[in-house]
Amino acid sequence: MGRPREFSDEHIYYGVYQSLCKKGFAQTTLADIANEIGVSPAALIKRFSSKKGIFLAYSNYVIQLTEAKFNEADQSDAPPIEALKSVYKEAVRLGNDPVSLARHTSFYLESTTDPDLLEISRHRLAIIDAGTRRLLSKAVRDKSIQACDIELVSTVLQSAIGGALLIWIRDAGKTLDALIDDCFRVIIGPLRIGGNEHANDD
Template sequence: MVRPREFQDEVIFHGVYRALCKKGYGQLALTDITHEMNISPAALMKRFGSKKNLLLAYSDYVIELTRQAFHDASLSGQSPIEALKTVFRDAVSHMKDPVELANHTSFYLEGTNDPDLLEKTRYRLQLIDEFTRRMLNQAITNNEIVPCDVARVSRVLQAAISGAMLIWIKESDRSLDELFDECFQVIFASLVQGGAE
């Protein structure tokens, strides 16, 4: 009898990511995930117990990826503002087009109907805000930007980045890199030049 193939969690979570990008949260079925990695739904159920447990584990995986991305950026040798831009850019670098981005984002938006998934999403967003503030404070310490209301700048930056991803639907001839660069240029222009917030 052939022994079933073992899959590392990272491979499984990559399958979840690819399936979400193609189907979105509302249309996602276990078979969509298993199709991405050539594993049976029964094997996936044996490992996680339910689709919800799999998505909760995927959320934990994304949270750790987020934490690691900010950690790596802080050690990259880039200025804090450039490192921050790299984190936001790399987070969506595998998205081929606005449809994939919208489909994957639906996991965080439509998943708010589930209290457990909502809690994971809130925690991840809090982490992003915490690390963003930390890097902004480092930019102030390094005299890269002038002292400012860090909490406010963090909120506006995150809102601008989220908005840029929506604008990509309308302006798909531009790259997300261009749209993100524009956000950073506008938000930090006065802070770098020492003007008013």
């Protein structure tokens, strides 16, 4: 009998990601994930117990990545607003096309009926909000933007980018990067010191 195939957590989570992009949350099964990474469903059940278990683990992994990206932005030599914009642009590159992104996003929408998955999703959103506020506050201290209601600006910016994703899913006439640039231009632009709302736009 051959030795059981070894596979890392990262490899498993990539299989989850691929399955979500192809089928969405409701239609993804443990068998789908197992097929993506070349293991048996039984191996996944042994490690995670259930579909919910693997999605909880995947959510925790995404949270770790989110925290890491904001920490990198905090320590970056780039202007805080540009560092923040880069975090958002990298985050939305989960889907290479509107259909894949819509299917992946279904995980955050359809899993809200489960209290445990909903709670971990809320935790991720809290991390995004906290990271956004930190970088906005840093931009105020650096005098690259005016003093403002950081909580409100963070909420509006996140809402605008979330809306941009929905627009892109329905009509990919612009790239996601361009839509995010638009969000920053309209929301952050008027706050820039000197009123240079086009400063550092890509």
